[in-house]
Amino acid sequence: MLKVSHLTKKFGELVAVNDLSFHVAKGQIYGIAGPNGAGKSTIYNLITGNYPFEGEILFDGESIAGMPPHKIAQMGISRTFQVPETFSSLTVEQSVAVGAHFGDTDLFDPQRVDEIITFLELEADRDRMAGELNLLGNKKVMIGAALGTRPKMLLLDEPMAGSNANEIRALMALIRRINVEMGVTIIIIEHFMKVLTELTDKLLIIESGTRIAEGDPDKVTSDPEVIECYLGQAYAEDN
Amino acid sequence: MSATMALVFGIMAVLPLFVGGTAHMMHILIMCLIWAVVASCWDLIMGFAGIFSFGQVAFFVIGAYASAIFSIQLGIHPLAAMVLAGLVTAAAGVLVGLPCMRLKGAYIALVTFAVHMILEPFLKSGMGRALGTGGTRGILTIPPMELFGITFAADNKIAVFYAALALAVICSAIIMLVIRSSWGTAFLALKDSQDFAASLGVSAFKYKLAVFALTSFLTGLVGGFYAHYIGMLSTRLLGIDLFVMLMIMLVLGGIGQFPGAILGAIMTVIGNEMLAPLGAYRPLVLGALVVVLVLLLPDGIMGLLRSLVPHKVAEQVRQG
Ligand SMILES: Nc1ncnc2c1ncn2[C@@H]1O[C@H](COP(=O)(O)OP(=O)(O)OP(=O)(O)O)[C@@H](O)[C@H]1O
Numbered sequence: 001m002l003k004v005s006h007l008t009k010k011f012g013e014l015v016a017v018n019d020l021s022f023h024v025a026k027g028q029i030y031g032i033a034g035p036n037g038a039g040k041s042t043i044y045n046l047i048t049g050n051y052p053f054e055g056e057i058l059f060d061g062e063s064i065a066g067m068p069p070h071k072i073a074q075m076g077i078s079r080t081f082q083v084p085e086t087f088s089s090l091t092v093e094q095s096v097a098v099g100a101h102f103g104d105t106d107l108f109d110p111q112r113v114d115e116i117i118t119f120l121e122l123e124a125d126r127d128r129m130a131g132e133l134n135l136l137g138n139k140k141v142m143i144g145a146a147l148g149t150r151p152k153m154l155l156l157d158e159p160m161a162g163s164n165a166n167e168i169r170a171l172m173a174l175i176r177r178i179n180v181e182m183g184v185t186i187i188i189i190e191h192f193m194k195v196l197t198e199l200t201d202k203l204l205i206i207e208s209g210t211r212i213a214e215g216d217p218d219k220v221t222s223d224p225e226v227i228e229c230y231l232g233q234a235y236a237e238d239n
Numbered sequence: 240m241s242a243t244m245a246l247v248f249g250i251m252a253v254l255p256l257f258v259g260g261t262a263h264m265m266h267i268l269i270m271c272l273i274w275a276v277v278a279s280c281w282d283l284i285m286g287f288a289g290i291f292s293f294g295q296v297a298f299f300v301i302g303a304y305a306s307a308i309f310s311i312q313l314g315i316h317p318l319a320a321m322v323l324a325g326l327v328t329a330a331a332g333v334l335v336g337l338p339c340m341r342l343k344g345a346y347i348a349l350v351t352f353a354v355h356m357i358l359e360p361f362l363k364s365g366m367g368r369a370l371g372t373g374g375t376r377g378i379l380t381i382p383p384m385e386l387f388g389i390t391f392a393a394d395n396k397i398a399v400f401y402a403a404l405a406l407a408v409i410c411s412a413i414i415m416l417v418i419r420s421s422w423g424t425a426f427l428a429l430k431d432s433q434d435f436a437a438s439l440g441v442s443a444f445k446y447k448l449a450v451f452a453l454t455s456f457l458t459g460l461v462g463g464f465y466a467h468y469i470g471m472l473s474t475r476l477l478g479i480d481l482f483v484m485l486m487i488m489l490v491l492g493g494i495g496q497f498p499g500a501i502l503g504a505i506m507t508v509i510g511n512e513m514l515a516p517l518g519a520y521r522p523l524v525l526g527a528l529v530v531v532l533v534l535l536l537p538d539g540i541m542g543l544l545r546s547l548v549p550h551k552v553a554e555q556v557r558q559g
Pocket residue numbers: 011014016034035036037038039040041042043082
């Protein structure tokens with residue numbers, strides 16, 4: 001579904017993404033991990049059309065090079081942001097409707113907004129201003145707006161950051177349901193290894209924009225090189 | 240929200256019954272309506288779309304000059320000239336908007352205000368004179384609008400007033416419709432977070448350029464109306480006074496609080512008349528007023544009115 005080949009992004013001298021290739025199959029939950037500054041969010045920014053890049057990104061066989069972000073959203077790639085974004089002038093319902101209105105190329109269907117709000121258990125908050133919600137609420141609205149676009153693929157950028165154990169469990173269940181019930185292919189960037197090993201079908205570890213390992217999550221997390229440059233010895237002993 | 244608008248225009252509509260005999264009072268009311276449209280357009284682009292455009296007075300002047308020149312040089316009917324002037328101003332708006340697509344916040348303010356700064360020397364230049372701007376002297380004999388055997392000129396203020404009222408109602412209704420449509424939602428979404436909005440399929444380019452085109456079209460149209468009413472034009476309109484007045488209208492009415500801008504315009508024009516005895520101190524008082532208003536009434540009169548009926552706020556916001 002998503003085929004990334006020899007992707008490279010330089011910011012001046014800094015090579016944020018370095019000759020990276022990977023492939024995400026339809027229906028998968030694909031994980032990406034790596035230390036801070038490894039280039040994870042940059043990969044998302046490239047897939048969603050925020051910067052020009054070297055290499056190739058194919059979505060359903062079509063190159064996204066040169067496409068503006070809104071076109072890519074309409075093609076079926078949706079995302080969340082590492083630092084939650086909200087529309088402070090809009091209500092929760094309106095925020096979800098933005099995705100349904102502009103990101104879905106079909107005719108606007110208000111019922112879809114209702115379905116998403118019910119799916120995310122946001123009924124009680126639907127008429128509240130989006131900026132008034134707590135962190136978990138913000139994340140849900142951001143996911144809801146993304147789902148409004150009727151995406152084929154959803155990119156989640158550290159969805160668990162700042163969440164407690166209960167919230168993490170709830171978000172994991174939610175992500176699984178989006179994948180299974182809505183049939184959305186998912187890429188997830190995450191620092192919590194437990195989340196990645198439980199949730200993902202395939203895991204990519206990068207450092208300094210370069211791939212270190214890719215494959216079955218359990219195998220990848222026991223790879224000596226991954227332990228050395230990302231997970232650390234303590235993690236290996238704990239597991 | 241539209242109830243506020245209907246009430247304000249309804250009250251305006253009956254005022255000539257009481258002050259119709261006083262030419263000066265009628266002039267003030269006409270100016271209230273003209274500035275109400277200009278301020279509302281500014282609110283649409285700045286308050287809703289979040290684009291810090293400071294070219295609003297410039298667009299008004301472009302529309303006024305264009306309409307005057309079209310009617311004088313080409314001899315076309317003032318009404319047609321007004322519409323053409325609106326289109327010319329919209330084209331100017333798009334031209335100014337294009338470089339703004341790549342800029343943010345204060346930089347847009349600089350670029351758009353540069354247009355304001357360039358306009359006066361341009362109108363006075365040889366190039367301007369060749370177009371018929373009259374250079375430093377300005378344009379002195381602009382034909383008034385004539386329709387259905389009525390002449391909408393300065394000596395027939397009641398007729399001009401009702402024409403201005405009709406124009407203001409139409410323009411405000413257009414602005415209200417835009418705000419309440421999905422376009423209004425797109426503007427707010429882009430203002431709050433452009434990256435988030437774009438990731439949801441909102442084309443920043445399309446909607447930002449569209450808001451430049453629409454607001455400059457309406458502003459230019461009203462500029463044309465002003466030109467045919469007053470009958471003469473000079474670059475004095477580009478002085479700082481008018482710019483500050485317009486700013487007060489918007490801040491007083493509440494930025495992003497449409498139709499607050501209409502209330503703000505009416506109160507500012509009338510208030511400015513009442514401050515006339517202050518003479519040279521008037522600009523000083525007006526300047527101080529901007530500061531005080533921003534500090535005391537961040538959401539303007541409209542925000543104040545809304546906070547008095549809190550249960551309705553969510554409803555109104557939802558309606559755009
Ligand atoms: N727009 C930009 N301009 C310049 N440098 C950038 C830009 N975006 C990212 N970078 C740099 O690229 C590198 C990779 O950043 P990125 O945000 O992709 O890391 P990350 O893996 O998501 O890290 P984190 O875990 O902290 O979120 C960093 O060194 C960052 O400073």
